[in-house]
Amino acid sequence: MSLAKLPQFLGSVNPLLKIALSIALTACAFALKSVWANVLLVGVLLVLTFVSVRVEAKSVVGVGAFLLIFTALTGTLSGDWGYAGLGAARLLVLILPALLLPATTAPGDLVRAFQAVRLPPFLVLSLMLTWRFLPVIQQEAQRIIEANLLRGVDLARRPGLWFSGLFTPLIFRIVSYADDVTVGLETRGYDPESPRSTSQPLRWRPGDTLFALGAAALLIAVGGLEWTA
């Protein structure tokens, strides 16, 4: 799903708060049995998604088609269309926070959040490196795939060549990166056991209080609907 970021309220909310709400919503998706409670959650999440993230029309069509097929298949197999609708709503409650959180949280904010919860410095280093190099290694993989295409080898259609054509050269590049990054960090005197300093430490803002109150109100409303059902 292709999502483009918009300047938005959710982007400035404390990442720890968003992670906590995301976990709470996932738990709700598993626990709630009321259709209306799920519908309320889906409604709020959809509004947040469309307000915070620029969603392409083809992505909406794709997800809509998937949900229709999923619901039709479940309804046909189980013979219970209410159950099928509940399954589709639950799926959306699971999917939407998973889209919203990464799309509205910068990698730097996430690293600051992990530092704020006092994760060991070596773990923060590992997380930072993984976040930083994921796009770089993906680009390397793309370059290798394109180089194969130039030689007339379409790796997408020939998984048998993935090992020799993609993974072997990719691993050689990754190992070279590991050496270069280690030398770079060593020469800058980086110590993985020492705590990292930050120029912009994570702080609680008035917007976070507003977001926390809104989230609490939503969860209370959802709980009320589940209780009355």
Added chain:
Amino acid sequence: MEKSMAQRWQLKDYVFAALMTVGLAVTAKVTQPFASAIPLPGATTIAWAPFAAIFLTLGMARLRRSGAVALMAGVLALILGIISWTISAFLVAALLAAELVGLVSGGFAGKTTRLLANMAFFAATCLSGWFIGVTFLRGTPVGDLAAQWLTQPWVLAPAALVSALAGAVGWWLGEQIVFQLQRAGKLDVAR
């Protein structure tokens, strides 16, 4: 020279483990279309295992000591936990299984230990994925389907075995790369 359990982790170890984590994430993305074609919860790791095991083997061969799998898969679990904590849960169960093998063998320096650790890791991903599917998704179509299948040991046992074998294939490929890297002077490992 063998790395002892007491020896401190160095910066180069953390960097290498982090880049292997990136490799694990990239393989998950590359194999995702194949994994989504497998309809059984947990068994989807069969598509991921042959490629992910290459990076696990490489990391274990380079880092050698207990904690190597935890450092690679634990960071991946932490990152994927942002998307869904159920993914983190089955990754943590799998890394515990692999680390248990490492703990019993005194590290991952031996090829056989690496093979067993890979097999344990991917069999555990299959079983724990299944367990999570049944326990937490009960009441949803996927969870009910998983619950139905879980009562059938003739489905669960072969799925876990195939996952372990897929991990073994990845281990074999990983050892080939370890050999190539060692021959190229890019990796200092015990064989």
